[in-house]
Amino acid sequence: MTQHPDTSPAFDDERTSAESAESESVESERARQVQAEQAIVDTAYGELDRQLEAARRALARTEAAGASGTHQSRGERDAYAAHYASLVSSLEGVEDRLVFGRMDLSPEAVEAGGAASNGPVTDGGRRHYVGRAGLQDERRREVVLDWRAPLARAFYQATARDPMGLVRRRHIDTRQRRVIGLEDEVIDVQALGDAAGSRAAVDGLQGEGALIAAMSAARDGRMGDIVATIQAEQDRIVTSDGKGILVVQGGPGTGKTAVALHRVAYLFYSERARLERSGVLLVGPSRTFLRYVEQVLPSLGETGVVATTIGDLVPGVRARGTEDPAVHELKGRALWTEVLRRAVRDLQRVPAEPREIVVQGVRLTLRPADVTEAMSRARRSGRPHNLARETFVLWLLERLTDQYARATRQDASDADTRAWIREDIRTARDARREINLCWMPTTPVGLLERLWARPALLERLAPELTAAERVLLERPAGSALTSADVPLIDELSELLGPSEDAQAQRARLEARRREELVSYAAQAIASQDLGDGMVTAEMLADRMADTGPSLTLAERARSDRTWTYGHVVVDEAQELGAMAWRALARRCPVRSFTVVGDLAQYSGPHAPSSWAEVLSALGTDAPEGTVGSAGTVPTASAAPSAPRSGGRRRGRGPRRGGSTPLREEVLTVCYRTPTTIMAAAESVATALDHPPVYPVSSVRDLENCLAATSLSGRDADDEAWARVLRETVLAESQALDDRVGAGGGRMAVIAPDPASVARLLGQDPVLEAAMQAPGGDVLRARLAVMSPVTSKGLEFDTVVLVEAAEVGRRSPGDLYVAMTRPTRRLHLVSRHALPQGLPAGPAFPSAR
Numbered sequence: 001m002t003q004h005p006d007t008s009p010a011f012d013d014e015r016t017s018a019e020s021a022e023s024e025s026v027e028s029e030r031a032r033q034v035q036a037e038q039a040i041v042d043t044a045y046g047e048l049d050r051q052l053e054a055a056r057r058a059l060a061r062t063e064a065a066g067a068s069g070t071h072q073s074r075g076e077r078d079a080y081a082a083h084y085a086s087l088v089s090s091l092e093g094v095e096d097r098l099v100f101g102r103m104d105l106s107p108e109a110v111e112a113g114g115a116a117s118n119g120p121v122t123d124g125g126r127r128h129y130v131g132r133a134g135l136q137d138e139r140r141r142e143v144v145l146d147w148r149a150p151l152a153r154a155f156y157q158a159t160a161r162d163p164m165g166l167v168r169r170r171h172i173d174t175r176q177r178r179v180i181g182l183e184d185e186v187i188d189v190q191a192l193g194d195a196a197g198s199r200a201a202v203d204g205l206q207g208e209g210a211l212i213a214a215m216s217a218a219r220d221g222r223m224g225d226i227v228a229t230i231q232a233e234q235d236r237i238v239t240s241d242g243k244g245i246l247v248v249q250g251g252p253g254t255g256k257t258a259v260a261l262h263r264v265a266y267l268f269y270s271e272r273a274r275l276e277r278s279g280v281l282l283v284g285p286s287r288t289f290l291r292y293v294e295q296v297l298p299s300l301g302e303t304g305v306v307a308t309t310i311g312d313l314v315p316g317v318r319a320r321g322t323e324d325p326a327v328h329e330l331k332g333r334a335l336w337t338e339v340l341r342r343a344v345r346d347l348q349r350v351p352a353e354p355r356e357i358v359v360q361g362v363r364l365t366l367r368p369a370d371v372t373e374a375m376s377r378a379r380r381s382g383r384p385h386n387l388a389r390e391t392f393v394l395w396l397l398e399r400l401t402d403q404y405a406r407a408t409r410q411d412a413s414d415a416d417t418r419a420w421i422r423e424d425i426r427t428a429r430d431a432r433r434e435i436n437l438c439w440m441p442t443t444p445v446g447l448l449e450r451l452w453a454r455p456a457l458l459e460r461l462a463p464e465l466t467a468a469e470r471v472l473l474e475r476p477a478g479s480a481l482t483s484a485d486v487p488l489i490d491e492l493s494e495l496l497g498p499s500e501d502a503q504a505q506r507a508r509l510e511a512r513r514r515e516e517l518v519s520y521a522a523q524a525i526a527s528q529d530l531g532d533g534m535v536t537a538e539m540l541a542d543r544m545a546d547t548g549p550s551l552t553l554a555e556r557a558r559s560d561r562t563w564t565y566g567h568v569v570v571d572e573a574q575e576l577g578a579m580a581w582r583a584l585a586r587r588c589p590v591r592s593f594t595v596v597g598d599l600a601q602y603s604g605p606h607a608p609s610s611w612a613e614v615l616s617a618l619g620t621d622a623p624e625g626t627v628g629s630a631g632t633v634p635t636a637s638a639a640p641s642a643p644r645s646g647g648r649r650r651g652r653g654p655r656r657g658g659s660t661p662l663r664e665e666v667l668t669v670c671y672r673t674p675t676t677i678m679a680a681a682e683s684v685a686t687a688l689d690h691p692p693v694y695p696v697s698s699v700r701d702l703e704n705c706l707a708a709t710s711l712s713g714r715d716a717d718d719e720a721w722a723r724v725l726r727e728t729v730l731a732e733s734q735a736l737d738d739r740v741g742a743g744g745g746r747m748a749v750i751a752p753d754p755a756s757v758a759r760l761l762g763q764d765p766v767l768e769a770a771m772q773a774p775g776g777d778v779l780r781a782r783l784a785v786m787s788p789v790t791s792k793g794l795e796f797d798t799v800v801l802v803e804a805a806e807v808g809r810r811s812p813g814d815l816y817v818a819m820t821r822p823t824r825r826l827h828l829v830s831r832h833a834l835p836q837g838l839p840a841g842p843a844f845p846s847a848r
């Protein structure tokens with residue numbers, strides 16, 4: 001029996017008295033069971049409260065210790081404070097549905113498990129309560145088993161065919177610490193004598209009642225975790241080894257994002273020591289998407305994740321500009337590796353003729369042969385352009401110093417005299433100009449701007465581009481940077497290294513920080529009577545500096561372009577070009593990646609044909625069976641550095657040795673979109689010659705979930721069109737109110753031109769109010785208006801899709817994405833014709 005309010009008629013309070021005493025006894029049995037589980041849940045929350053209280057007290061104590069109240073250094077105190085703060089937020093994060101499952105083991109499994117199965121709340125070691133965090137009581141007895149523990153695998157994966165030692169699995173539904181529903185599945189009917197009232201497990205979905213309840217809940221603009229209802233095929237991916245590159249693909253709504261996020265939480269559990277040092281990078285398609293998923297990991301107690309878009313990847317670089325998808329795709333191509341390398345080499349020039357330099361009235365000559373020699377020495381240093389420039393300049397200055405000494409008949413054999421002369425030459429305007437012309441220092445943004453603004457330069461450096469492609473790329477200097485520029489800037493940062501300005505600024509910052517530390521240390525020594533003359537402020541400051549700045553790992557990682565992460569997750573990965581993959585490869589030399597996407601949801605002009613093609617810039621081995629040809633290992637000089645995990649990167653050389661294995665997994669069950677809508681989306685995509693790569697089967701269908709309104713052939717004027725649009729959205733809003741309660745759930749209007757559609761809708765005061773987005777966060781509005789690209793990865797109860805045919809003409813992948821966002825209902829509304837491929841039939845009423 002499924003004892004869940006949403007799925008079980010047995011718990012319906014409205015039963016007539018004619019229903020037998022048998023149902024009354026079921027009722028009282030249910031009440032007894034709920035009560036028993038409530039006691040366990042109370043124990044778990046009691047334990048959570050105790051641990052939270054202890055962590056908060058420790059945090060308060062550490063903070064109250066103040067800057068000079070203890071013998072700890074400030075760095076040590078900050079490290080403790082950061083630890084306790086992270087513990088507090090982890091424990092606070094797991095409040096909602098702390099316990100959600102129970103596993104009853106067979107006696108044989110208990111025996112085989114030995115000491116592992118001796119939880120205090122179990123029935124002689126036969127029961128484990130599974131929850132979002134592992135909790136032990138003061139005597140270190142298990143209260144809640146962490147969902148990621150090896151033992152908990154049976155909760156997600158056991159089936160009648162393979163019980164994995166389980167006789168029964170129980171889903172416990174709680175709301176605000178109160179048990180409100182139970183759902184049992186008998187895994188091993190023979191082992192369990194009292195199976196009456198439980199549903200037998202099948203090899204398909206597990207915890208179906210809880211799953212359907214989760215899927216049917218009204219959306220609130222934020223993705224929730226799925227830890228209570230992870231399905232077996234998902235669990236196997238979540239818990240698979242973190243080594244190498246794992247591609248998780250599948251159609252829309254199959255839980256790819258959810259699985260990737262839970263996998264991060266799992267890796268934090270299974271590889272905590274490594275990931276706590278290095279952190280995890282999560283790359284999403286838009287800031288909106290990152291806000292949409294931001295709660296999932298904290299709700300699983302994990303905080304060491306840096307979430308970013310590709311446009312925000314490089315600290316200090318803001319990509320505000322937009323550009324045509326064709327330009328975006330062009331800038332993502334691998335050819336830029338070579339073109340940018342050439343662009344940097346182009347900054348290093350040997351003059352055709354000797355150049356005259358006048359220093360304090362003395363005529364010197366910059367000789368091409370000396371420049372060539374200086375250049376080859378600088379290049380041999382293997383350092384990036386701006387740093388290698390030091391070698392170049394120094395060697396030339398030495399030659400010019402010799403000339404100067406000869407010309408002025410000075411003896412320059414001693415170091416001091418040489419240094420004086422060198423400084424005179426270095427600061428002479430002539431010398432600076434001529435040396436710069438030979439080895440121009442520059443910034444990544446400055447060099448990229450020059451490439452886009454100077455067609456002749458681009459033509460010289462990138463002959464492999466066609467004239468039409470170069471025209472696409474041209475833009476005036478000073479234009480806003482775009483997200484496709486960012487991986488190129490990252491690549492240039494590798495090739496150029498920090499500019500002189502950046503180096504000087506860094507040195508100034510470090511000097512200031514050092515001064516602060518020394519003065520702080522002096523105060524601490526004075527106020528605490530420390531040292532006894534044996535410790536100087538400098539010595540203490542050195543020690544403080546070693547303990548690092550008082551930032552969380554995520555803060556430090558985010559602000560450091562050279563940080564290397566222990567694992568990288570990329571969502572909507574089909575959109576990334578080779579240059580973005582190279583930038584990510586540099587950030588994860590150990591090549592531990594979870595790559596999530598669907599080739600059918602690709603937005604741009606040239607859809608990739610395989611994941612091996614998408615990921616070739618990472619240097620991958622094709623997986624056996626699924627992908628044809630192996631990827632290539634990057635060979636250019638800016639290729640990612642040698643494997644190393646965690647913290648700041650040192651090595652810069654190309655990655656040598658074998659390529660990284662690529663595994664592909666496919667998810668096939670759609671948990672979001674009803675069957676009717678999925679079928680329509682697949683059929684429309686197929687009609688556009690863009691069939692889904694992996695068709696999916698939806699877990700559920702809903703009546704009346706698909707509708708269309710088209711004014712095609714009616715010669716409607718602007719006003720009539722605006723009216724129809726508003727009426728359609730108002731009617732859908734009302735229908736959603738009726739289904740989930742007034743103002744509940746989330747709606748999106750997805751349109752090729754969202755700004756003009758929002759203007760039309762805003763003329764209605766009700767819709768205007770519904771579009772209000774507190775804090776500018778579109779996900780907090782009841783009604784969000786957005787483009788198909790922005791809707792990637794998101795979901796809504798109801799979607800009104802405007803001008804679907806036009807969306808499909810621009811990009812079939814975008815139409816497929818837009819049609820598959822709703823959890824309940826899709827309404828296509830169009831002034832013109834609807835797209836081809838929409839099915840006829842009762843589920844799809846003909847257009848009004």
Ligand SMILES: Nc1ncnc2c1ncn2[C@@H]1O[C@H](COP(=O)(O)OP(=O)(O)OP(=O)(O)O)[C@@H](O)[C@H]1O
Nearest residue numbers: 226229230231252253254255256257258671672793
């Ligand atoms: N096992 C599950 N239990 C409950 N809900 C689930 C489960 N798996 C997925 N879902 C839900 O299904 C919806 C779709 O999941 P998700 O966004 O991860 O899919 P996706 O494959 O990334 O979709 P898309 O490719 O369209 O972006 C989400 O609401 C998610 O919470």
